[in-house]
Amino acid sequence: xxxxxxxxxxxxxxxxxxxxxxxxxxxxxxxxxxxxxxxxxxxxxxxxxxxxxxxxxxxxxxxxxxxxxxxxxxxxxxxxxxxxxxxxxxxxxxxxxxxxxxxxxxxxxxxxxxxxxxxxxxxxxxxxxxxxxxxxxxxxxxxxxxxxxxxxxxxxxxxxxxxxxxxxxxxxxxx
Amino acid sequence: xxxxxxxxxxxxxxxxxxxxxxxxxxxxxxxxxxxxxxxxxxxxxxxxxxxxxxxxxxxxxxxxxxxxxxxxxxxxxxxxxxxxxxxxxxxxxxxxxxxxxxxxxxxxxxxxxxxxxxxxxxxxxxxxxxxxxxxxxxxxxxxxxxxxxxxxxxxxxxxxxxxxxxxxxxxxxxxxxxxxxxxxxxxxxxxxxxxxxxxxxxxxxxxxxxxxxxxxxxxxxxxxxxxxxxxxxxxxxxxxxxxxxxx
Numbered sequence: 001x002x003x004x005x006x007x008x009x010x011x012x013x014x015x016x017x018x019x020x021x022x023x024x025x026x027x028x029x030x031x032x033x034x035x036x037x038x039x040x041x042x043x044x045x046x047x048x049x050x051x052x053x054x055x056x057x058x059x060x061x062x063x064x065x066x067x068x069x070x071x072x073x074x075x076x077x078x079x080x081x082x083x084x085x086x087x088x089x090x091x092x093x094x095x096x097x098x099x100x101x102x103x104x105x106x107x108x109x110x111x112x113x114x115x116x117x118x119x120x121x122x123x124x125x126x127x128x129x130x131x132x133x134x135x136x137x138x139x140x141x142x143x144x145x146x147x148x149x150x151x152x153x154x155x156x157x158x159x160x161x162x163x164x165x166x167x168x169x170x171x172x173x174x175x
Numbered sequence: 176x177x178x179x180x181x182x183x184x185x186x187x188x189x190x191x192x193x194x195x196x197x198x199x200x201x202x203x204x205x206x207x208x209x210x211x212x213x214x215x216x217x218x219x220x221x222x223x224x225x226x227x228x229x230x231x232x233x234x235x236x237x238x239x240x241x242x243x244x245x246x247x248x249x250x251x252x253x254x255x256x257x258x259x260x261x262x263x264x265x266x267x268x269x270x271x272x273x274x275x276x277x278x279x280x281x282x283x284x285x286x287x288x289x290x291x292x293x294x295x296x297x298x299x300x301x302x303x304x305x306x307x308x309x310x311x312x313x314x315x316x317x318x319x320x321x322x323x324x325x326x327x328x329x330x331x332x333x334x335x336x337x338x339x340x341x342x343x344x345x346x347x348x349x350x351x352x353x354x355x356x357x358x359x360x361x362x363x364x365x366x367x368x369x370x371x372x373x374x375x376x377x378x379x380x381x382x383x384x385x386x387x388x389x390x391x392x393x394x395x396x397x398x399x400x401x402x403x404x405x406x407x408x409x410x411x412x413x414x415x416x417x418x419x420x421x422x
Binding site for chain 1: 189190191192193235239273276277279280281283284286287288290291293294295296297298299300301302303354357398
């Protein structure tokens with residue numbers, strides 16, 4: 001199996017899967033080295049991006065998924081009228097931003113930063129898969145810890161948390 | 176109504192820190208200068224104007240108000256210089272710190288909004304529905320006749336000799352989709368720009384047809400493609416097109 005075969009096979013599997021497929025699962029099924037699969041996927045993603053192909057390869061952490069090219073969203077919306085994804089409300093986004101930068105974090109710690117109760121926001125974010133439970137903190141009462149989930153990467157169209165902009169510095173002028 | 180105004184106002188702010196940042200911004204001062212500005216006074220004014228608002232939503236605002244009054248009072252009254260705050264630290268500095276931290280995440284939110292917009296333009300497909308075969312069952316040396324005999328045998332074991340029939344239920348295909356109905360509504364609006372909901376249906380309409388068309392109409396309103404007017408309950412709905420869309 002040469003690199004080209006590998007790319008084509010990965011593409012076919014991803015097309016049928018629809019959902020994200022783990023690189024390790026792909027490697028096991030193709031009896032290939034995970035690193036090789038990862039490299040082939042990157043190459044495939046690069047080519048498709050370069051060609052401006054309608055279908056792009058999205059990397060979500062250690063998973064791969066096919067998605068439509070964002071540049072053509074206008075045409076998709078005209079042709080198919082898909083249900084528009086809703087923007088997160090300000091309170092959900094604030095809560096999510098804190099989890100994204102401070103994960104794993106407890107709800108109490110989030111509330112400390114926001115200065116308001118966050119029961120609802122945390123529950124809603126879990127419901128949507130944007131955050132997930134990530135064990136319990138070894139502290140009084142063993143509070144639940146939260147971290148971002150795969151859906152977080154998908155919602156913001158990024159491949160890993162490292163793509164997030166660095167947290168703005170605390171500016172002394174407070175402007 | 177007075178009470179309703181407060182409700183709208185409080186909805187605008189995510190909490191006391193949000194409100195304080197808003198006031199600081201409006202006063203064009205830096206966070207450090209909060210206690211030598213009008214901001215704390217404005218905050219207290221705002222909270223007292225919240226008036227009859229339910230305590231549920233207002234408790235965090237009131238807690239902050241109490242803290243601000245406490246800090247202000249400390250500044251006015253002569254205190255010993257070396258006041259002991261225990262592990263907590265100076266409440267004034269603590270508040271300034273939490274305002275800064277909160278502001279940092281608020282700024283991060285704005286950056287995330289940009290990513291969110293980009294992410295919302297990407298679409299995915301649903302998984303292919305494939306009946307993946309599980310374990311294979313190998314049957315050897317069995318003729319069709321033997322299978323048929325075995326089947327009869329099973330049926331005959333039932334008390335009524337297999338005469339019992341499962342009641343037949345006809346499941347008709349759903350022929351109406353929201354997307355198709357939305358197109359239909361728009362097609363009825365082409366050229367005329369105004370039509371009525373009742374006129375969308377022929378004599379032999381079905382309940383499903385009316386229901387799906389109605390949902391499609393709601394979807395079009397939601398997308399600001401059409402607007403509606405209705406004169407009283409159960410009256411006809413007048414549908415007017417707002418903008419041109421490719422159908």
